[in-house]
Amino acid sequence: xxxxxxxxxxxxxxxxxxxxxxxxxxxxxxxxxxxxxxxxxxxxxxxxxxxxxxxxxxxxxxxxxxxxxxxxxxxxxxxxxxxxxxxxxxxxxxxxxxxxxxxxxxxxxxxxxxxxxxxxxxxxxxxxxxxxxxxxxxxxxxxxxxxxxxxxxxxxxxxxxxxxxxxxxxxxxxxxxxxxxxxxxxxxxxxxxxxxxxxxxxxxxxxxxxxxxxxxxxxxxxxxxxxxxxxxxxxxxx
Numbered sequence: 318x319x320x321x322x323x324x325x326x327x328x329x330x331x332x333x334x335x336x337x338x339x340x341x342x343x344x345x346x347x348x349x350x351x352x353x354x355x356x357x358x359x360x361x362x363x364x365x366x367x368x369x370x371x372x373x374x375x376x377x378x379x380x381x382x383x384x385x386x387x388x389x390x391x392x393x394x395x396x397x398x399x400x401x402x403x404x405x406x407x408x409x410x411x412x413x414x415x416x417x418x419x420x421x422x423x424x425x426x427x428x429x430x431x432x433x434x435x436x437x438x439x440x441x442x443x444x445x446x447x448x449x450x451x452x453x454x455x456x457x458x459x460x461x462x463x464x465x466x467x468x469x470x471x472x473x474x475x476x477x478x479x480x481x482x483x484x485x486x487x488x489x490x491x492x493x494x495x496x497x498x499x500x501x502x503x504x505x506x507x508x509x510x511x512x513x514x515x516x517x518x519x520x521x522x523x524x525x526x527x528x529x530x531x532x533x534x535x536x537x538x539x540x541x542x543x544x545x546x547x548x549x550x551x552x553x554x555x
Contacts, residue, residue, distance in 0.1 A: 327466035367396075371405060381428070389426045444506050448514060451494050457485050458520060483520040487512060 370390050377383045390396055390411050396404070398413050420426075452458075464480030485493075491511045498505040505511070 363541065367404065383417050384416055385426055385428060387412065388420040392420060392425060397544075433470065438528070444504070445514070447498075447503065448494065448506060448511060451497065452490065452515065457490060458483050462550040476549075481520040487515045490515065 333443060365463045367390055370386055372471060372525055398410060402408055402410070402412055413545045438514075461480040462481055465477050466480050468476045468478050470476075483490075491508060494511070495505055498501075
């Protein structure tokens, strides 16, 4: 009864507004109400998604992930810069601009691909090979019977090698190498490059004979002790 009376009252009011077209006007009103409800639900879903992304942004532990999340909600079709600043207090305009630039360059919500570093090789490989062959000659280096050294490579590999002692100082070694190159009519690398090579291929410096070969040194000391003991025994027997 109440519903029927309400319907009659509404139709009467609409008939006064648009005589003879109350039913059409009622259909238009119902359609507008349905559309408004759909828009409200859509806005509600949008707000929930926006809050979720902002929460993930706060919990992200890397700048790349934060930039990826911010690029999703920073597009001009979704939110303006002022709206983002209101939603996230403390966010700078620079971050918003960077997120939009990220969306333009890499796509919305995509991960930024890491750039592979490119190394320029300005050193002549033949000259480098020639210099290394001379510097690593056994006449100038000696492998110790004790001690190890870790050799680190650019790719992260580490190789453990025996300790190496360089018998000649860098300046004298480079001078001898340049003399050999002059006699062989070979153009060597520059002095600064040669010094860098020797510094990179570091080796221990020879200070004295003791320590270069423990076995030989200990054997020498043992023989000297035996000789002294023999001489002492001879004196005691006499």
